Amino acid sequence: MAAQAETAAASPIGVFDSGLGGLTVLRRLRQHLPGEDFIYLGDSARVPYGTKSPETVRRFALEDVAFLSRFAPKVVVVACNTASAVALPELRARSAAKVVGVVRPAAEQAVRIAGAGPIGVIGTEATIASDAHRKAVAAIDGRIEVITVAAPLLVPIVEEGRPQDDPVVLSVLSDYLRPLQRCRPTVLVLGCTHYPLLARAVGKLMGPETHLLDPAEAVAEVVEQHLRQRGLLRQRRHEGALRCFSTDTAERFAGLARRFLGHEVDDVQWVGTDELTGAGREAVEA
Amino acid sequence: MAAQAETAAASPIGVFDSGLGGLTVLRRLRQHLPGEDFIYLGDSARVPYGTKSPETVRRFALEDVAFLSRFAPKVVVVACNTASAVALPELRARSAAKVVGVVRPAAEQAVRIAGAGPIGVIGTEATIASDAHRKAVAAIDGRIEVITVAAPLLVPIVEEGRPQDDPVVLSVLSDYLRPLQRCRPTVLVLGCTHYPLLARAVGKLMGPETHLLDPAEAVAEVVEQHLRQRGLLRQRRHEGALRCFSTDTAERFAGLARRFLGHEVDDVQWVGTDELTGAGREAVEA
Structure with missing residues (x-):
């Protein structure tokens, strides 16, 4: 039993996202859990998920989790808001490891901060269409007003690498944030892993009364708490390892x-989408 | 021999694109060739191609052509500018059918219209990085100046469905077109199948001296000429059939x-990306 717990503690934490955005979540996880080993999968060849149908997002996310399962992770973190919003029950049903999404931790923290005040959410088309954040807040406190806005151009804007004071960035952000500026939410959830890279510009447009919530912090706390409660935390003197896999080329990744990560990554390997598909099929048949 | 020619004439024309944009090319093809049957494949689950590495675009495009090959097409049209720009030699090497891309026909028509005047090109990141349009123009006339601009936000803007006079659309277009406005090209190639849906706004910003070139017309002419020369044109009293396949859900497509097409499509079927991958593998092994 003790030996088993030790093996499980030595297992890595798996993290996946539709692309690179999830590295903002990985970054926070590594700050909280420096002794842990991480496996990151970015499905960059099929990015984005947020403009696709829930059926397609579910299929891709199941393949991503099946691929990560090969490394026998102790936890799988769904860093992608879209996959968390539309696929979490299916992912949990198919995974031997604990699966942590980003929507519920964000909703819980938003309610803690907001009190009775309204909560705003910006996210991808698929995330907002799923109404996942509204449902998660309602499950905690049904009286809190939630205002949601789909902001499909923000992912390509971040990936294009424009500075936050670029006129195009400000023009697009002003357009999306207009209904939120009117409601003056106490908290605004940055409901996509790309959005923290626009936090300064969003903050300027929303004003100091609105707290911007990057779900990464809440997710890292949930993962840490889970590991601590089960005695699965890995405490070491040296920093844990990070292995990254990308479905687009390793060089591009x-x-x-x-x-997104704030430092270079050395260990990136390409994995073909057909290999993911294979992993997905094995998982379904198993 | 005559029977064989008849069989080939009765074969459909295959068209593929990373998503829905290629329907603007299909539309023009059907206007030119109303008696022909068409098979259209939109790889909407993995769209866009234009922000991905050439290696990934080549792999996906090979799978798309392998899938279309199952219908024994007499011609395959690569409606996607990105795939035409980075994958055409590989696609030709692997296809039994004639493969027509969109870059060379556009370059030829641009030179015909431009005379000695400079030619502008807007396209996706991958298309512009490949320099395919510049090389195609140089192969015809090395003295013509070609100015190219990558415009990665235009695809998501079109897919978001904003009207052409929307302030965000104008702000983004003004930003991309600034270097082109300075050079005053005689012709501006709309080097992505989504861009014709922004033609009015682009035309307003570029002014009446710049001719906007939608490659679809030139591509339809090349395909028609090819079929006519080989006696493969299908002339019928009734309109040919159209079957569409999409890797994202049929409903969404x-x-x-x-x-993009200007009318409803009835016959849309879902095809999984793993089936495409399978088709690609068969083609490589054959």
Whole structure:
């Protein structure tokens, strides 16, 4: 039993996203859990998920989790808001490991901060259409007003690498934030892993009364708490390892990763989408 | 021999694109060739191609062509500018059918119209990085100046469905077109199948001296000429059939197709990306 717990504690934490955005979540996880080993999968060849049908997002997310399962992770973190919003029950049903999404932790923290005040959410088309954030807040406190806005251009704007004071960035943000500026939410959930890279510009437009909530912090706390409660935390003197897999080329992934992670990544490997599909099929048949 | 020619004439024309944009090319093809049957494949589950590495675009495009090959097409039209720009030699090497891309026909028509004047090109990140349009123009006339601009936000803007006079659309277009406005090109190639849906706004910003070139017309002429020369044209009293396949759900495809095609599509079937991958593998092994 003790040996088993030790093996499980030594297992890595799996993290996946439709692309590179999830590295903003990985970054926070590594700050909270420096001794842990991480496996990151970015499905960059099929990115984005947020403009696709729930059926397609579910299929891709199941393949992503099946691929990560090969590394026998102790926890799988669904860093992608879209996949968390539309696929979490299916992912949990098919995974031996604990699966943590980003929507519920964000909703819980938003309610803690907001009190009775309204909560705003910006996210991808699929995330907002799923109404996942509204449902998660309502499950905690049905009286809180939730205002949601789909902001499909923000992911390509971040990936294009424009500075936050670029006139195009401000023009697009002003357009999306207009209904939220009118409601003056106490908290605004940045409901997509790309959005923290626009936090300064969003903050300027929303004003100091609105607290911007990057779900990464809440997710890291949930994962830490889960591991601690089960005695699965890995405490080491040296930093844990990070292995990244990308379905687009490793070079492209490594080149863009710095912006999201804050430092270089050395260990990036390409994995073909057909290999993911294979992993998905094995998982369904198993 | 005569029977064989008849069989080939009765074969459909295959068209593929990373998503729905290629329907603007299909529309023009059907106007030119009303008696022909068409098979259209939109890889909407993995759209866009234009922000991905050439290696990934080549792999996806090979799978798309392998899937279309199952219908024994007499011609395959690569409606996607990105795939035409980075994958055409590989697609030709692997296809039994004639493969027509969109870059060379556009370059030829641009040179015909431009005379000695400079030619502008807007396209996706991958299309512009490949320099395919510049090379195609240089192969015809090395003295013509070509100015190219990557415009990655235009595809998501079109897919978001904003009207052409929307302030965000104008702000983004003004930003991309600034270097082109300075050079005053005689012809501006709309080097992505989504861009014709922004033609009015682009025309207003570029002014009446710049001719906007939608490659679809030139592509339809090349395909018609090819079929006529080989006696493969199908002339019938009634309109040919159209079958569409989409890797994202058929419902989503059908819902969005109208904007690009100008009318409803009835016959849309879902095809999984794993089936495409299978088709690709068969083609490579054959």
